[in-house]
Amino acid sequence: MKSTSTIDRTRLRDRPVSVLAATLFMLACTAYFLLPLWWMVVASSTTRGGLTDTSLWFHGQFELWTNIKNVVTYQDHIYVRWVLNSIVYATLGATIGTLFAAMAGYGLAKYVFPGREVVFNVILAGVLVPATALALPLFLLFSKLDLTDTFWAVLLPSIVSPFGVYLARIYAAASVPDELLESARLDGAGEFRAFFTISTRLMAPALVTIFLFQFVTIWNNYLLPLVMLQNTKLYPVTLGLATWNSQKAIAGNLQLYVVVGALLSIVPLMIAFLALQRFWQSGLGEGGVKS
């Protein structure tokens, strides 16, 4: 009786004022975080090529659809090509990268073997390597193999995610109970079967997180394609837009096209976040041991 009344009083004390304060604070911060996204929508709807008269609300004619059509058709639909390239690079790279990272992290978490910590520390050290320190020697090595300026030059290095291994290891250690694996073994399941049928499900939130982060990392990559690619048809959308931006002094409408193109390019990622959010909401493995 006594403890329940304490809860009630705690809840009552916590609610009204702190709810308001917390909500106002979050609303203010959210405004700052959404402002540039909102501005992109407004600016993308203006008619002016040079963006010299932008504001935070729509004014003049609403030209968003015309602008989108112009961006998409500009230079023989090169923009569509860039977005498709980004989607292919990011989806393939993140899928393979997540699989490799999940297996490696799981292997490090669930098996004891000599040199385990050494291997783990070397992988972790990989996170520290500056992007330029990788991109430049990769360019020289790939040019010896005649692989620069190809699809593979951007895809192959993207499948490595040391941070994914780290995340997978922590999550596997915390969410895949040894008892469950032991009983799977007693039931005659092999190690890989146990991993693919049981462990990957318990690790699902971590796998989605790794996939998402790796997807974003590849999608955002600028330096590696900048160093590797000459052929504009292989560009990801980041490099393409940066190129347009550097040419904006030459062609009048490019400045607007950069904004519209940027707005369009972030839509696929927003969709990915929305579609996958229920997976990273709660740890699916929480009830694993109890049941």
Place this chain on the structure above:
Amino acid sequence: MTALPPTTTVVPPAAPSGARRHRRAAIGFLAPFLAAFTLFYLVPIGYAVYQSFFKVERQGTFGVAHDVWGGFSQYGEVFSDSEFWHSLTNVAQFFLISVPLQLGLALVFALLLDSPVLRAHRFFRLALFAPYAVPGVIAALMWGFLFSPGTTPIPSIADRFDLLGPDLVMFSIASVVNWVYTGYNMLIIYSALKAIPSEVIEAATVDGAGQLRIAWSIKIPHVTPALVLTGVFSIIGTLQLFNEPQIFRTISSAVSSTYTPNMVVYSTSSIPNYHLAAAYSVVLALITCALSFTFLKVTQRRAFQ
């Protein structure tokens, strides 16, 4: 009182062939990643180190260039190059004005999202995380428009303060970086919070602890490893700063081609002096390693007990 997490675990009896089985399974799980890691991380790094020990020599002023063994001569150049050290002091300043705010906000956001005090969790979580969907290059382009007097939608601010001038441009770039990464860090801390067993929180609530008390005494200690992780990533990220200042270079004369260490490496390699660029990369990697390791050591006792 009964809400404590179960602490008893069943210890499985060790199988006689357990060690061998473990080793074979571990090799199978690790092989794909390690193969890719070796090809696309270790080999290029090794190649960069190897390249850094050569130098370009010409026969006469306009003779054919060819590579000769240079020993540590490139490293001598790195350490005597004031531009490189200046770029390091730039990122050190950048770190101080960017990271405390970024991680502090990320922690506050995560705690609020995890507490019953806040409503509309889904909206706030998505809204704060949304900028992470914007690539750094594109975020820099956007904020560049917002900061430029000619294109800004809020002229009262951009006209009064020279946001792209030498005094404020670092703050401007920092606000772009923070805009992109605060939600990312928030999510890392938030998932750590989600991993706290609900029994622990329930027990504290039963004992009469308020939300602040729970945050301070249970949640923050629990997410310290996640904070350390985000701290390490911030150190690495700051030292590797490239995309945002590279884009700001096109709109601000206050950002030089050697503003950050990575920009020094990139501009050196496009001169081209690849051997010197390789030496810069190696030194930069070692500095990153040393700083992250020191940070881990200093915080380790608190983070991992």
